[in-house]
Amino acid sequence: MGLRQFLVDAWGWLNFKPVFADPTTGGPHRRAFPGAYSTWVPDEDVRRLAAYTVLAAYDGGQAGELAEVRDGPQARERREYGDPAAFVDAITSDVLGDEQRIVVDGTEEDDTTTEDEEARAVQEDLLAWAEEELLAMRMQQAERKAVGLGDAVYRLAWEPDKRRPTVRVVDPGFYFPVLGDDGEFPSRVHFAWELPEDTRRGLKPRLRRITYELAPITPATASGTDRRGRPQRSVVGDEDDPQLVAGDTADEAGGIWRQYAWNEEPSGVTCYLTDATWLLEDLERANDIDNLPMGKAAYAVRGDGEVLNALDLMIDFVPVIHLPNTVPAAEEYWGKASLASVLQVLDELAASDTDAARASATTGIPILSVSGLQDGRASVQVEPGTVFRLADGGRMDVVNTAPQLAQLLSTVETLRDRAAVNLRLPAVALGTQDPAQLPSGYALKISLGPLDKLVASMRLARRHKYQLLLRFAQRLFIAGQHPDWVGRSVHQANIVMGAYTPTDRMGVLEEVSTAYAARLISLETALRILAEGGWPINDVSVEIDRIQSRAFDQAGALADATGDAAAVRDYLGLAPADPEKTPVPVLPGPAGPPQTPAPADDAGQPTG
Template identity: 85%
Template sequence: MGLRQFIIDAWGWLNYKPVYADPTTGDPNRRAFPGAFATWVPEEDTRRLAAYTVLAAYDGGQAGELAEVRDGADARERREYGDPAAFIDAITSDVLGDEQRIVVDGTEQDDTTTEDDEARAVQEDLLTWAEDEQFAMRMQQAERKAVGLGDAVYRLSWEPDKRRPVVRVVDPGFYFPVLSDDGEFPVRVHFAWELPADPRRGLKDRLRRITYELGPIRPATVTRTTDRGRAMRTFAGDQDDPLLVPGDTADEQGTIWRQYAWNDEPSAVTCYLTDATWLLEDLERHSDVDNLPMNKAAYARRGDGELLDGLDLLIDFVPVLHLPNSVPGAEEHWGKASLAAVLQVLDELAASDTDAARASATTGIPILSVSGLQDGRASLQVEPGVVFKLADGGRMDVVNTAPQLAQLLTTVETLRDRAAVNLRLPAVALGTHDPAQMPSGYALKISLGPLDKLVAAMRLARRHKYQLLLRFVQRLYIAGQHPDWVGRKVHSANLVFGAYTPTDRMGVLEEVATAYAARLISLETALRMLAEGGWPIEDVAVEIDRIQARAFDQAAALADATGDAQAVRDYLGMKPADPEKVPVPVLPGPADPNAPQTDAGQQR
């Protein structure tokens, strides 16, 4: 008898499920996860894809259907009342907060330098891009996948027709990165999925793969059609003397260099895009997603007719962003789903719900034991209004299952609370506890402590990723030669998440007002604290301009301290004075005979 393999990896928390880890081999069930065992899927991705399927089944209330593959038809009778989906929605909302703001470094400073003006312009353009691209909705899509599956993926591209970068959320099950040695940034990324057959259109089962790959810069290429009508990418110009992309230079060793607008030094690397489709029947058994027969591929075309076969995107980065739900382990790439630690509790909860549903049937329609019927029937159909005629000595007994049902419901609540505790979701955060029953606001704050630590850790895993995404957006604007971005540099930008717990606005206001009046914090810090405390401040820099435009007392103090009229106008947000307009002198009026006279006899 073979021994079960003891597997410890990023998805080891699923080994307890027989459908996921076979008792002898440790491999997922092939009938339950056929997509994970496709011939083109690398062996190291099998457990990851199967884990995504299990987590999606819990989220959709279909864990029983998945268990039916191994446990039989009885597994479909389990009750699933949406607790996993409720937990995922709650955690997603807490991580995102009540709002998300894009803040560019330098926009909240009380300065009027050219660099700060450019930072403010960049922030306004990023906010406009986020609104046009519906980035808030994209974030909801990505964050829910990250919380529910452990990973999410953004894919960015420059859209010439829209004149802006486009961001899309991709299911992590389609994401196959080829990681570099440090395991953090991939040098090649594949998005691959199967396309089902379409008999009406005469299409067979196919595999589509979109690939982004970093590589050495090559000479310029164009799309040409061969004599047989096949499109292919070839070098522009003569084969012996190919042309370079305008702006590229080649050194004596033949290395081609390119000066990107966001780099200080030239780079010899660019990103290539390939979009190809294969018939599944043409794939060889030893081929995986990273090693497919390119001679049997059919390449897609871009909107402008360019063949997507190693198309140079004129950027030196892969415009793909992997978003882990948690901080990955050392030298790891994948995140961990929020439900990973409580799946066994959710199984027990589903079992208790199933037992409670069965017990409620016997409580609503009780079991009767009747003896001594006059008609001598062996069984009865109990219905409202039925009268039983009993002979002498006859009796009727009722089996009361209400106590068992009450105990089962108590067990259900206990398991739900246990899952919430392990998820670090307090009852007050789930809305199942009345905050008014808290003895004080401090007690409420203490009860939210586990949630604070959970959200802080999850936002830490996301902070650098969203900084990178906003940097990619700026680079794509510059690479696309958008008129508003010509000559600009890439600025550091952050995505700031809002509050996720109820806040005492008046308490925050009192705290901020006291600290600002005592000159312990700046106006920028004060407004930022108010915004984080729930006050409706959309843009700190704009709010500062509005405040200063009416702060005449502070402007007068600035004039007395510096004597600089232009500094006062800048402080109030006024335009510079027109030097061509000379102030008109005001001459004194006629002397007043009743005015007091000085010793010199002059009117005061």
């Protein structure tokens, strides 16, 4: 008898479930996860897709339905009251905070250089773009995927009709990157899913795949059709003398180079987009997602008539961002779901809820034991108003299950608290803490310590990804030749997430006021701390301008220190003075004719 294989990978925390690690095969149950075993799915992605299905079942209250595949119909009796979804929602809200702000480097500096003015313009345009593109809602969609499944994916594209980049969230189960040696930024990415049969339209089951690939720049191509009338792209010009895209240059070795607006040096690569569909019956078992037969593909056609077969997107990056929920382990790529470490606790919680539901039935309708009925019946049906006629020596007993129910409910609360502790979600973060039990704000801060560390770690995993998203959005604006972005450079930008816990605003104000008065922090830092502490400051630079426009005492001190009237006007946000306009003189003392001083004695005192 061979020993069961001990498998440790990114989804090893699910090996305890027989439906995920079938004892007979060692892999996910084929009937429970048929999509993971499609012929086109690579072997290394089977466990990942099955793990997404398990996590989605817990989140949707369908873990019992999934277990039914292996454990039989009795698994459907499992009670699931939404605790996993509540935990996922709580963590998602904490990670996002109460607001999300776009901050471009250089916008909070008190300078008037051309670069800083451009940075402010970029920030204003990015804020307007985020509002039009519903970026806050997209982030909510992606973050819930990341927290619940461990991964989320953003896909960006330039939309000619809208004249702006678009952002869409893609389920990670459709995402198949081709990872290179570094395993961080894949040069080829597939999005693939099966399309069911449509008998009314006469369509057979199909597989659709959208591919982004970085590859060397090739000669210009144009949309057309092949011999069978199917959409296809072909090289423009003769085979011996193909045409280049306007702006491209070729070297003596045959390489083609392109100068992108955001690079200092020419680049020899570009990103190609392919959107194709195959009939499932045309795929062989040897074909996986990365080596499908292109000769049997049907290519999609974009709204402007472009055939999506290796369409040159005129960018040198893949506009796809993988968002892991946690910082991946060394040499790993995928994130870890927040519920991964507590799934066994959630199973015990569901079992206790099921037992409590059964016990509540016997408590609400108690079990009676009746002996000595006059009519001699062995059993009776008890209903409200039932009268028992007992013979001499007859008796009636009631089986009291209330103590057992109370113990079960106590067990449920204990398991729920255990899950919250392992998730690092204190009771105050879940809204179950009685505020009267907290002696002080310092005690509240101590109780939120585990949550602070959790959110800090999760935001660290996201920081660089959202920087990439804003960088890609700027590049797409420039590549799309939007009038407002012509001649601009790409600026470093971040998405700053707001507070996620109750804050003592007065305490924050007192700390900031003391530090600023002691000249230990700048005005920019002080306002940033106030904004993070919950004060309604939307734009630090705008708030600084408002404060300085009314700071006449500081303006007077600036005038005394420098004697520069232009610097004072700039500090107050006033326009430069007109040099042709003569300033109005200000006479000292009260207005009117000069007064003759009264005579004084030798001591200087007036005599009359």
